[in-house]
Amino acid sequence: MSATTIDASRPLPAADKQGTVSDPERLSRALESFLADFGATAALYLEACVHCGQCAEACHYYVQTGDPKYTPIWKIEPFKQAYKRLMGPFSPFYRLFGLKKAVTTGELERWQELIYDSCTMCGRCTLVCPMGIDIPFLVLAARHGMQAAGLVPHDLWEATDRAEREGSPLGATRQVLKERLAWLADENAVEIPLDREQADVLVTVSSIEVMKYPQSIVALARVMKHIGASWTFRSDGYEATNFGMLAGDRKGQKDATMRLVNAAVAIRANTVILPECGHAYQAFRWAGANIYGKPLPFRALHISEFLAEEIGAGRLKLKTDSRSMTFHDPCQIARRGGVVEAPRVVFRALGADLREMNANPSLNWCCGGGGGVVSIHRADALRHRVFHLKMQQVEDTGADLLVSSCSNCRLTFDDGQAYFHWDKTAHSLLELVAGNLAEKH
Amino acid sequence: MSGASLLTFARGPAFEVALAMLIFGMVWRLVGILALRRSRDYSEGRKTAGWVSGLRVIFSRSWPQAEFRERVLHWDIVSYLFHLGYAVAILGYLPHILLIRNLTGLRWPGLPGGAIAFAAGIAAASLLALLGHRLTSPVLRKLSNFDDYFSWFIAFVPLITGLMAYYNIGDSYQMVLGLHILSGDILFAWLPFGKLMHVILFAFSRGKTGAVYGRRGAAI
Numbered sequence: 241m242s243a244t245t246i247d248a249s250r251p252l253p254a255a256d257k258q259g260t261v262s263d264p265e266r267l268s269r270a271l272e273s274f275l276a277d278f279g280a281t282a283a284l285y286l287e288a289c290v291h292c293g294q295c296a297e298a299c300h301y302y303v304q305t306g307d308p309k310y311t312p313i314w315k316i317e318p319f320k321q322a323y324k325r326l327m328g329p330f331s332p333f334y335r336l337f338g339l340k341k342a343v344t345t346g347e348l349e350r351w352q353e354l355i356y357d358s359c360t361m362c363g364r365c366t367l368v369c370p371m372g373i374d375i376p377f378l379v380l381a382a383r384h385g386m387q388a389a390g391l392v393p394h395d396l397w398e399a400t401d402r403a404e405r406e407g408s409p410l411g412a413t414r415q416v417l418k419e420r421l422a423w424l425a426d427e428n429a430v431e432i433p434l435d436r437e438q439a440d441v442l443v444t445v446s447s448i449e450v451m452k453y454p455q456s457i458v459a460l461a462r463v464m465k466h467i468g469a470s471w472t473f474r475s476d477g478y479e480a481t482n483f484g485m486l487a488g489d490r491k492g493q494k495d496a497t498m499r500l501v502n503a504a505v506a507i508r509a510n511t512v513i514l515p516e517c518g519h520a521y522q523a524f525r526w527a528g529a530n531i532y533g534k535p536l537p538f539r540a541l542h543i544s545e546f547l548a549e550e551i552g553a554g555r556l557k558l559k560t561d562s563r564s565m566t567f568h569d570p571c572q573i574a575r576r577g578g579v580v581e582a583p584r585v586v587f588r589a590l591g592a593d594l595r596e597m598n599a600n601p602s603l604n605w606c607c608g609g610g611g612g613v614v615s616i617h618r619a620d621a622l623r624h625r626v627f628h629l630k631m632q633q634v635e636d637t638g639a640d641l642l643v644s645s646c647s648n649c650r651l652t653f654d655d656g657q658a659y660f661h662w663d664k665t666a667h668s669l670l671e672l673v674a675g676n677l678a679e680k681h
Numbered sequence: 682m683s684g685a686s687l688l689t690f691a692r693g694p695a696f697e698v699a700l701a702m703l704i705f706g707m708v709w710r711l712v713g714i715l716a717l718r719r720s721r722d723y724s725e726g727r728k729t730a731g732w733v734s735g736l737r738v739i740f741s742r743s744w745p746q747a748e749f750r751e752r753v754l755h756w757d758i759v760s761y762l763f764h765l766g767y768a769v770a771i772l773g774y775l776p777h778i779l780l781i782r783n784l785t786g787l788r789w790p791g792l793p794g795g796a797i798a799f800a801a802g803i804a805a806a807s808l809l810a811l812l813g814h815r816l817t818s819p820v821l822r823k824l825s826n827f828d829d830y831f832s833w834f835i836a837f838v839p840l841i842t843g844l845m846a847y848y849n850i851g852d853s854y855q856m857v858l859g860l861h862i863l864s865g866d867i868l869f870a871w872l873p874f875g876k877l878m879h880v881i882l883f884a885f886s887r888g889k890t891g892a893v894y895g896r897r898g899a900a901i
Contacts, residue, residue, distance in 0.1 A: 280717040281889060287714055288886035290879050291829050292760075293820040294745075297752040308819040329713025330874065366894075367901065368749045370757075371879065372742050372887030526897060529723035536725070578727055578898035602900035603748040 256352060258390035258397055263345040270348055270389035271326065274319055277381035278327040285378055286323045288371040289313055295365035295375060300605055300626040301358045312365040312375045315354040318343045319382040348391055355382050356393050357619035362571035362606035376576070379611075383488025392487050393616045400487040404495060409483040409615075412447035414475045421473060424454055430461040436472035442509040442538075443471055444480035444500060444524075446517035448647040456516060456647065459674030463547070466677045467555040471513075477503025480515050481648075482523035486612035493523065497531045500524060504538050511539045513546050516670055518572035518610055518646040525577065542573055543670055544645045548582035551589045557678040560591040566639035567594065568630070568653075568666065569601040570646035571610055583645055583669055590676055595637040605629045607644075609652025627656040634664060645669040684855030691862035699866035706873025707881065715885075727898035734895020735888040741901075742887045756814060759807050766804030767836070770797055770843065798847050805840045808833065828875040835871050838864040 261269075293311060296302040301310035308314070325331055325340040334340040361376035369375070386392060392400070399409035406413045412420075418434065425432040433439070443464070449456045464471050477499040484492025504512045514521050525540045541549070550556035565587065573579045580601045587594040597604055608626040613619055630653075634642050642664045644650055653666035682690070728734070745753050771777055775791035782788040792800075812833055815821045842861035844850075851857040872878060894901035 278717065280715055280719045283714045283717050284882065284886050284889055287710070288879060288882040290876050291821065291824040291826070292756075293818060293824055294749075294753050294756075296820045298749060302820070306819075308823040311820050311824060314823060327717075329710045366890060367746060368753065370742060371883050372738055372890040372901075374890045374893065526724050529725070530720065532723065535723050539725075574899075576894075576897070576899060578894075580900070599748050600900070603746065 255394040256391070256397075257349075258392060258394075261390065266389040266391065267343070267345045267348070270345075270385040270391070271322055271343070273385040273388035274322045274381070275326060277384055278323055282378060282381055283323065283327065285371075285373040285375075286320050287328065288373060289320075290371060292370060294368050294370060295373075298364040298368040300362075300364070300608065300629050301622065304625045304629060305622075309354060310358055312359070312379075313373070315351070315359050316375070316378045316382045318347050318351050319378060319385065321347075322385075345389070348386060348389060351382075352386065352391050352393065353619075355379060355386055356396060356611075357613060357616050358622060360571065360606050360608060360610035360613050361576075362610055363576045364571075364603065364606065367575070367603060380485075380488065383486075384490060385488070387488035387490075393618070395615050395617055396483070396487050396612045399612075399615050400483040400489050400492055403479070403481070403483045404489070404492045407499070408447040408450075408479045409481060410447040410451050412445075412450040412479065414478075417445075417450060417473070417475060417478055420450055420454060421457070424458050425461070428458045428461075430458055431465065432457065432461045433472040435475055437507060439470045439472040439507050439509060441469050441471040441511045441513060442477070442500070442504045442507060443473055443513045444515055444520070445473070445478055446481045446515045446520060446647045447479055448481070448517070448651055449515060452651065453647055453668065456668050456670055459668070459671040460515075460543070462674045462677060463550075463556065463670070466557075466680065467550050472507060474503040474507065476506070477501075480520035480524060481517055482520060483612065485523045485527065486519060493527075494531050497524060497528050501528065501532050501536065504536075509538050511541060511546070512536075514540060514542050516543055516645045516647050516650070516668055518570035518577075518648060519612075521570075521577050521579070522572040542577070542579050542582070542645070544573070544582040544586065545579055547670070547673055548585035551585055556589075556673075557680070558586075558589045558673065559676045559678050561672070561676050562591050562593055563641050564593040564595055564639040565641040565643050566597060566634060566637040567601075567669075568597075568607065568634070568642065568644040568646075568649060569604045570644060570649050571604070571606050573645060574604065575602045583643075586669060586673060590672070593639075595639040597633045598636055599633070605633050607649045607652040607656075609648055609655075614648060614652050614655070623652070624656065624659050627652070627660070631656065631660065631662060631664075641667060643667045643669050643672055684853040684857075684859055687859030688855050688862065691859045691866060695863055695866045699869040702870040703872055706870075707878070710873050710878060711881065714882075722893075722896070724896075726896035728895060731892035731896035732888075734901060735890075735892030738891025738895075738901055739884050739887045742891075756811075759810050759814075763804050763807035763811060766800040766802075766807060767840070769800035770804060770840070773797055773800070794847065798844060801840050801844050801847075805837065805844065808837050808840065812837075832871070832875045832877050835864075835868050836877070839868055 295312040299312050322343045325334050359379050363376045366374045403409040421432045482496045521542045529536045608623045644666050650666045773792035774797045778791050846857045846861050
């Protein structure tokens, strides 16, 4: 008999099940969560689908593989099935006559790959759907149920769990942040204020920046010094990534959001700057107030919006950088977040030769790493397949420099670059700006 | 059942039951959806009037964006041929207009019978093409359920029986006409219970997404 071996990239399926509860208990937790999400919006979307299949044609997973299981609306089939059986206007008939089968734990387990590994919640499908169904909204709701059932891919679950316990999914704990900021300040001769009692601007980070791209923190400090802002980091509210949201963990999402809200309120900030991170923007700018339960008492801006605003106000002045550049619009910031013009204001201020991609910014291909997918290692091969589309889109511009404003996209680009031995590196918009600050007289 | 009694049944009690099911079913389903919990959005909208975008998307989503046309436009066109042909046959044919006038008092001029038959023919051919697509496309086969095929059938039969009646095909005109009217009754009765309800729901779901994205200032 051969011994079972565990390969790091392909762990035992059991690893993708959390907790030790029975299958019926998992199912009941999932259904309870689904029921909580069956509001008017979800119902409207689930009822309006005419099964036309056009969403497949917008999805990078389907386009690259041709496998119908990657049809976006199919990815939430158990959620839809549960809705029709339990909540829809005709649910009593469905149950009475057995017209819709009850969802099973086995089904949920089989769907884990579709709900997590092969959906970045990029929202391209929303833009093609003739019924206008916002499928990522449904995927997020389906993830809530999966998380409640303890059926999250192990690596995404571990990151979420670490974020909940340590305040950061990647080990950027308070202590690590403090040490790293002190080191960066020393090393680069910049001031990086931490834990000021009052500041107008609370800046936040993605732990990807803290751990992998620390120069973006230096870049931020340089920009803030240049414009003379009153700002600070806070060790009680710095991590803007929200793995709770990505995994479907409502409590984790709320805790991560409230840490930032409380820190901003404590220092009486009028602005919170969200870092170069797509889902952080989505989680805080658009979902933050709803978690807080009332309007946020400050503005929440993506760093690219802040840069554009400062350029407009004449406080941020840049040297010319006329290289040819192309910009990868992160899905959660542009397509689903509404920030399209701001980075282009920055490119104009730089005098850059901006070469837009062949699709308009809102229809840009996703890098393939969003929605927590980049952290799910068993999905690497699939992710590399969809990265091809992105690579081609970038290549077609003929631009020398690839720029983006999301560290998660950047991480995905770095990985794709290494995998495909590609000669393009994704650069940070913020770092590009910091590298071109004009001398102030 | 003779042709005459079928006709009487289809025009009388069956029609009344079908109309009642249509109205009751639509109200039941809409209330069942719209009366569910809604969460208030406290985020500060980039544009305050999301509903303007919602209204716009109800119309703008009727045609695919340039980026998607290469992959979806051909089937959209077939689908439009069906929808337009169907609408012309229903709303342009004089006997249908008279029925609507009797029910509502509204009236408008009809189209020549030949034009109606042509439109119905186009609609039937398009519907057959759409069925072929559903049966052969791996994506559609995966998504399709009973409702997709049943609704297709329920939409197709009135077209065929209508064309048969118009061209006087079949032994008994009354029988064919009776079947046509009965199939129309069934179409009305089934509409609120399956996917055909998209004739109403499309506006709500497009409008909702249009409003959400519009508030965010996102292109939609």
